[in-house]
Amino acid sequence: MKPTIYDVARIASVSIATVSKVINGKGNISDKTRQKVLNVMKELQYQPNVLASALTGKRTYTIGLLLPDISNPFFAEIARAVEDRGGELGFNVMICSTDNNDAKVEKYISLLRQKSVDGIIIGTGVQDQEILASIATEGFPLALIARDMPSLAVDTVLVDDFVGGYLATKHLLDLGHRRIAVVTENLKVSSSRDRLRGYRQALEDKGICYDETLIKTTDFSIADGKKKALELFEAELLPTAVFACNDLLAIGVMQAAKERGLRVPADLSVVGFDNTILATITDPMLTTVAQPIEHMGKQVVDLLVQQMTQEPRTKQRVILRPELIIRNSTNVPKA
Amino acid sequence: MKPTIYDVARIASVSIATVSKVINGKGNISDKTRQKVLNVMKELQYQPNVLASALTGKRTYTIGLLLPDISNPFFAEIARAVEDRGGELGFNVMICSTDNNDAKVEKYISLLRQKSVDGIIIGTGVQDQEILASIATEGFPLALIARDMPSLAVDTVLVDDFVGGYLATKHLLDLGHRRIAVVTENLKVSSSRDRLRGYRQALEDKGICYDETLIKTTDFSIADGKKKALELFEAELLPTAVFACNDLLAIGVMQAAKERGLRVPADLSVVGFDNTILATITDPMLTTVAQPIEHMGKQVVDLLVQQMTQEPRTKQRVILRPELIIRNSTNVPKA
DNA sequence: TTGAAAGCGATACCAA
């Protein structure tokens, strides 16, 4: 069996209270006693049981991370960033892939709370915000990453999706494109809506009419992007460029283009969003809007940890500026 | 505050012992009492505190998962598979990215044990097997995925790397390639060694001499693969094909080829390993050796859970057969 | 400077 605080106390011939004090550096303990206890602890390779100490009201040093799907590179990269910053601060992270399913979100949150995690980071879509509202008002540490729910008083870190959509579209516009299609994730997701708004704004600034038929809504897999792009290519008048609302969809679009014999970027320009590792792997490499994932991960963790360690403060939304990464999937339109 | 078992007991005017019994379906409780307690539980939205119950010797229903890097698609896919099966069985998973660093491995294992996880799955490289040996003999539930440490009595699930290397090489050989280079991860990793053995065997079966200069060892990023491929391309006599020991390296090789003006597969055939999502994204799509990731994830979890729930049994190594997925990065050599 | 003891929220044994 693992040694307990009692074993240490017995062998060091002190009380468990004393041992507890040296573990936590509290109270006044003589150097001599402290050394004695420390030695025994080392000898026994004693490690305090986190569960027991959490039961007395201390932290579990564990945070929950809700993501749509950890096998999606964008979210995997977020997870890594969260894990890294959490690690620096002494926290482990429990991952939960929700598939953007409210039922799973609810189940996971309930489970995590049964396990007394110190806080939860939400990177997943949540339809029914009530699920979050209740625990947020309850004062349970909660933070959002890459999701926006302005109606909720919750710390949030995200990229300015509007600007992102704007930058992507403007880039295309500047190249001379006028017929720019959009393949976007479900518009129930706030980030998708904002990216589309950015797109519209860019068009408007250029005095170009918004054409409903150029907008395709779908899920977020490569296959989805491909399917919608194919639909786009059915039209008599083809778009000369596509703004895809994430890299996965952009890749689907590129694959569809290839299947139709359209060359990227000669016949069709494609812009993605996220700048995941995938964007560097396609051929041509994908022009895309970069989210500062590492920075975002660090920030949410910091915000969350502040909630658990500091005085209540006003919740904040940190909006980071996305950056357009120009690679090889965009070019001037043909003739 | 969250309600406790005491709240339930008080409101239902029974003892906490009775409540505990209805929670766990133990003992004989009259239907009437049971209903009463159940109702109060529902009313209060009572959820037992997992920490407290774990303190009394029950499970935490949490498992640890050690991976080199969760942002690497191969491992992210493993994580998802583990999470899914874990979820079905009632377990949450704590992810730990180790960067294949023994110090981190040790730190994480210690941390996880302090938190009383019910078991740990290791998918990360571990140089000093002593780290694992001690806790394994101690009887702590442990299982390996995609890693082999035959000297250790630990449940293990992996693909037959030897066969994988053999299949990849044979495919190239069958196409007519004779000068087949290898870009592999550090040979301290067992899987890399075995894949290389498979390669040698395939050559031998065909009566082809093993040429040391065609073998390049490196780390596992795209950049590493590219760098080594570039070195390969310095030679007077170019290889006509490259077997890369994972998809990331294969992609690096493809990028190097492109940079050198070599067309894939016309001038150079490339085979990868893992069949991650990346393999479907490259252009041309990558021929690669598929690991049945989902199946592997399910198996390790099952093996691990067996250890915690069943009688001690002989440890087993489950060796799955990899499958060659032929896509478009391989072809007959030029003239 | 040290220790006795209550308490955290559950489980399980033993009585009633």
Add this chain to the structure above:
DNA sequence: TTGGTATCGCTTTCAA
């Protein structure tokens, strides 16, 4: 069928 109570490993208050 139900309940009293010791126990798990630790923290913390209060006395000594």
